[in-house]
Amino acid sequence: MIIRSRFCLIGDSGVGKSSLLLSFISSSVRDLSPTIGVDFKVKMLTVGGKRLKLTIWDTAGQERFGTLISSYYRGAHGIILVYDVTRRETFENLSDIWAKEVELYSTNHDCIKILVGNKVDRDSERAVSREEGMALAQQHKCSFFECSAKTSENVLKCFKELTLKILEVPSLLENGSVVVKQQIMKDKQAYQAPRGGGSCCS
Template sequence: MEDYKYLFKVVLVGNAGVGKTCLVRKFTQGIFPPGQSATIGVDFMIKTVKVGNDKIKLQIWDTAGQERFRSITQSYYRSAHAIVLVYDVSCQPSFDCLPEWLGEIESYANRRVLKILVGNKVDKGDEREVPERIGSDFSDVNHFDYFLETSALDATNVDQLFEQVATRLTNDMKITDERVHQYRADATNTSSSGGPIKLIDRAQTQLNSCCSRQ
């Protein structure tokens, strides 16, 4: 069995044709698939990355953007540790649909989920319809954890996107681990001193519900 510290589920959502599959394939396989057909339902790929000295496994779910698959893809929000909402900077309608996608995230995802907004296809500079400032402003107003622009074609910020996801989730999980350890230490000290034990292990509850570990 492969040794890893944490396993995180990352879900990509957004309109059909914005390049979600290409981003996943570029990061996990290092290729840009020519003539990529639309994703049917959901697909996923796995890649292990290093965060400090820890091996982190990312289970990256690529969801279909078509309306007819929406009821299927919504079920994948619930157990996601991070959700990456993607639009195409050369397609204004894909940006205009962001409020609808954001509504789904808020309805179905864990409230503590890491939210990332991504403007893809920056290689289409001459065809850009959504300025970077507009994407950044939308991210700020709607409280995304961070925003960046990418290109699966020329690999702009692709590795940075997923490495940032892994780093932030790992740091958050280590904070939770430390809280669990402190709660247990406090309980042990209270017990050994003969005092009453009253421990509500909220950190452990969050850990069990939010993350899978080896």
């Protein structure tokens, strides 16, 4: 039996959402142009002896796409909130903008959230400490990882942690396959944005 699950990556433009996704999907990263609207990838993963089909939505961080993006929070099993450890404003915007959007638009009360600080390969340029990231994660009651899409550090671990937590929540599994399949088909039909893009980052 294949369990279907749906994730969203959210955060400011340029924090590395598309690069994290590409690193997870293909174990490679290249320079990417900014995502226009919303893009998605599908990944099969075996975790804890269970076979999962993950549909992962990569959202643009620009405010002008906010109305479009809000629809992709609905029904999500997992949400990864991403900031750039070298740009403090992207960290502050998680609380000021993105966490509020999740509360406003997410229809799944048991949705699992993970906070990710990306670009730790550029530690000499760090503007947000690991301790600050951990404190924000604790405040929002979610797991915390520091990752590098460029080196793939902690990327697989992050996605596996999110998947494991989803498997621990019966309501997410019960509502999973049928509802998520229906929502994915609906989203694909409505999906009009070009698919060649991604946030430019390491």
